[in-house]
Amino acid sequence: MRYVLAIAALVISGVLLLLGIGQRTFLAGPAEISYPVQIKSETGYAAIDGKEFAKVPGQANVVVRGSEAFVSTGATRDVQGWLAPFAHAELSVDQNKEKVLSAHVAASSAAEDGEDMSPIDPRGSDLWLESRSIKNQGSGTEKETLRVPVALAEDQSVLIASNGVKPVPSDVSLVWVQDRTTPWAGPLLAAGGLFAVIGGLLYLFAVDHDRRGLGPRRGRRGPFQGIRNAFRRRNKKAGTVKSSVEPPVAPMRALRRGTIPALGLVVALGLSGCSASYWPDFSPQPTKTAPTKDSTTALPPVPVTxxxxxxxxxxxxxxxxxxxxxxxxxxxxxxxxxxxxxxxxxxxxxxxxxxxxxxxxxxxxxxxxxxxxxxxxxxxxxxxxxxxxxxxxxxANTQGKDESKxxxxxxxxxxxxxxxxxxxxxxxxxxxxxxxxxxxxxxxxxxxxxxxxxxxxxxxxxxxxxxxxxxxxxxxxxxxxxxxxxxxxxxxxxxxxxxxxxxxxxxxxxxxxxxxxxxxxxxxxxxxxxxxxxxxxxxxxxxxxxxxxxxxxxxxxxxxxxxxxxxxxxxxxxxxxxxxxxxxxxxxxxxxxxxxxxxxxxxxxxxxxxxxxxxx
Structure with missing residues (x-):
């Protein structure tokens, strides 16, 4: 029965350790989800509303590759206002097809003289909250990634362009980095290590019980006396060997050498679970209250940050x-x-x-x-x-000479x-x-x-x-x-x-x-x-x-x-x-x-x- 309990504990330990390791490897899921962008029209600009990013879980990123590629974020009203005089593509996320669709939007108005406004380079506009562009404008092989803030989901949008004259870069994708935290990996690894220790101890107790029955009944005191008696008998038999042969290793030292690798494995697994991402977060989460909107007192927004x-x-x-x-x-x-x-x-x-x-x-x-x-x-x-x-x-001429004046x-x-x-x-x-x-x-x-x-x-x-x-x-x-x-x-x-x-x-x-x-x-x-x-x-x-x-x-x-x-x-x-x-x-x-x-x-x-x- 003692052996059955020890084996059961070790089996449970193996299952728990396998699940804990699996949480960080084959059960963790993909590191990111990527949707390709298909822009059919030959426009110089493309925009995607921040609400589209919320359709897929994870931290959104816009990935572009190409000569003179440009990506910026801004308030949706500002992005739409900037794009209004130009034909552009409006992007939307299709979760079923796992890709980003494109719809052509014509220029909303023409100039007073009847001519449409010529495309312009979006770089350097005061409207953008953040912008990045390809620094190597020759080879077109450099990749630039813009991380989209979580706050973008409500009232901000992303503009994708080149220099306005060239079409939007063809190599564009939206990537959502997935949350790789595994809150149950730590508990599983810790529980697996604990059951491994318990199983090992139960096994030693079972072996000790069997060894006690083989030796003399007198002097059976202290922990694991049966095991120690077995080692003593082996030592006595080994004493008949010629003196040229090295004496056997002390029994307790051999026991320690055997247990050190097992304990090291348990400790390593325990330490690997020390990361905060391995454990559940039981701290109180702040409650989110939706802002109340009063149409009678609502004020226009402040347009600059x-x-x-x-x-x-x-x-x-x-x-x-x-x-x-x-x-x-x-x-x-x-x-x-x-x-x-x-x-x-x-x-x-x-x-x-x-x-x-x-x-x-x-x-x-x-x-x-x-x-x-x-x-x-x-x-x-x-x-x-x-x-x-x-x-x-x-x-300017006196800077650093007399700062007291x-x-x-x-x-x-x-x-x-x-x-x-x-x-x-x-x-x-x-x-x-x-x-x-x-x-x-x-x-x-x-x-x-x-x-x-x-x-x-x-x-x-x-x-x-x-x-x-x-x-x-x-x-x-x-x-x-x-x-x-x-x-x-x-x-x-x-x-x-x-x-x-x-x-x-x-x-x-x-x-x-x-x-x-x-x-x-x-x-x-x-x-x-x-x-x-x-x-x-x-x-x-x-x-x-x-x-x-x-x-x-x-x-x-x-x-x-x-x-x-x-x-x-x-x-x-x-x-x-x-x-x-x-x-x-x-x-x-x-x-x-x-x-x-x-x-x-x-x-x-x-x-x-x-x-x-x-x-x-």
Missing amino acids: EGQMDRIADQVSEVAGAGDDSLDAEALKPRFDGDALAQRTANYTIRKAIPDYGVVPPRITKDRLDYELVQTTDSWPRTMFMTVASESKDD EGSSPSLALILTQETPQENYLTSRVIALRGGISMPQAAPAEDGTALLSNDLESLELPPGEVGTAYANVLQNGKEAPEADSFDLTTDTLLDNYGLARAQKAQQESDAKGQTMKFSVQARQGDLEPVALSTGVGGALVATTVIEEQIVDSAGGRFKPQAAGAVTALSGLTGEQDVLVQEVAHQMLFFVPNKSEHKKIELLGVTSELVGARNSL
Whole structure:
């Protein structure tokens, strides 16, 4: 009976160990499931909704191989918006056929001139959350894999393309990596090892019981006495052998040598089951609650993530740095537009002609500051307000020499707009924030904000009228009726520009006996103002005021001279009957709600000579 129990325990041990090992080998199933992609149409783009990936369990991957292959992930609304003007393939997963099917989708709309938009390269778009492309664009043999996040299942999609002109790479597949955790392998291996030990002990007890019956009854004490007696008898018989023969190994040492390999096997199997993937997870799982959607209070999404904002800031800084170093305005166009581009273009033109020109725009860095506003919207255009640190030429030259001195370069406010899905965010205004000010309280960037209408009446002034009102103050001085709407206690711009500057120049001219007439005209610029709600009352309004500084000879013999920066911008030289210099003031205001009975505050301004002419 003892032998039956020992053999049964060893048989159970073998079965359990076989099952435990099988969990990790032949019973584990495939490491991944792969579906080929069949794209029948010769389109340059293919898209697959994240919901399709959820049809197959496992971690989804997109595998592409081919020259100039490109894969990106983005919000479904953004991927669809980007693809809308182009014919493309829409992919879907067929579980029954175990492959990915393709449906052709025609371009949704045509351009105003009746022509379809030409295909473009999707690389570098601000819409993508993550993107990868084949680095070796010659051989077409390199394989690139993009791991699709689990969060992609709901509101994100994948775009597969080449360079837009070439068709989608033919070697594309979707691969789902399977979960290889085997929570019962550990218990099975441990139980198998335990039964092996029990079976071995039962077998030794059975053998010991039989051996005890063969020897003398006296002195049968201690564990396994029968086995030890058997070894003693063997030793006595071995004692008759000639002395030249080596003595037999001690019985207990032989026993240990026999048991060490068995115990080693058990220990090895036990240690192999120490991995967490071998054992069940009994920790409490977090409960998932579906978000409640209220159609009456649902807000549009925030269209950019922190990662996208970092990438945009980095590229704006890189493009601006390249333009500043080369004084080439063309280098700015991938990321600049509007008044920001006009300001730097004029500055570059002057500095090319006058290398020691004193006005040098602060270098835009990629260091984002903690104040941003992002328009919540699922359509286009999209607007974003971002603050970044800047660096002056002096700051760059003194880096590492005396870091205790605080740099004089201002913080910068950037107004960026993405007009269409196929375009990137372009910087339309760069405004230097005034030192010592406190930015108004605003909602976090991840909560988003609203782009306000320029005729909104609930603010102290409608956003579209703020620039015009300040232009009147600039032209007519602090006694202008519009001055009552502004907090001018710390406004130094009015002391250096506008009417104050014209009056000072007139006094100096009169003191010299000259007959020239100095005057100023100001107006709001042609670029539309941008108003963003702070979310907690009031709005930030970015606008541009164009100041025309006029010098008229008034028919006298004293005439204004065109030279220096004026000549560089206009080509005019020497005496002119009339000389008009255009200065652009890119301005940022905080406009409070009308109910607060507070005045409008000037938060920042960037002033630059942008043009000159000899006529009114």
